[in-house]
Amino acid sequence: MKTKWLLSSSAVLMGLFGLAGTFFPEEISKILGIDPSPIILILLQIIGGLYLGFAMLNWFTRSAMIGGIYNKPVVLGNLIHCIVVFFALFRQLAEQFHFIFAILTVVYLGFAVWFTLVLRSNPFGNQSKMSV
Structure with missing residues (x-):
């Protein structure tokens, strides 16, 4: 079974989500209709970090x-x-x-x-x- 495509595509998707959550938490909270309070912004950045970690894991394991x-x-x-x-x-x-x-x-x-x-x-x- 070809797993390189699976891990590469999931790494790209999670990487995009991670970058968005890390660098644009205020914009994401406004798009979702959530009050951009400091706790929400921190949580979005933490979630972005988790997604970036998963993206790196998948990217470096793809081969x-x-x-x-x-x-x-x-x-x-x-x-x-x-x-x-x-x-x-x-x-x-x-x-x-x-x-x-x-x-x-x-x-x-x-x-x-x-x-x-x-x-x-x-x-x-x-x-x-x-x-x-």
């Missing part, structure tokens, strides 16, 4: 062997993140529909399914036994 037992913490961390964000977005859509949230919900569902497939895959594919 490594992933699947099965290989790099399982990376896959599990991404999978849990995608599942939690998917359910949060889905819950928000159930309360009030927003086009951006709908797109993000589909994107995060796709990433969650893809990370699940990688977790359950064999990184060696159809190759015969590896020589030791």
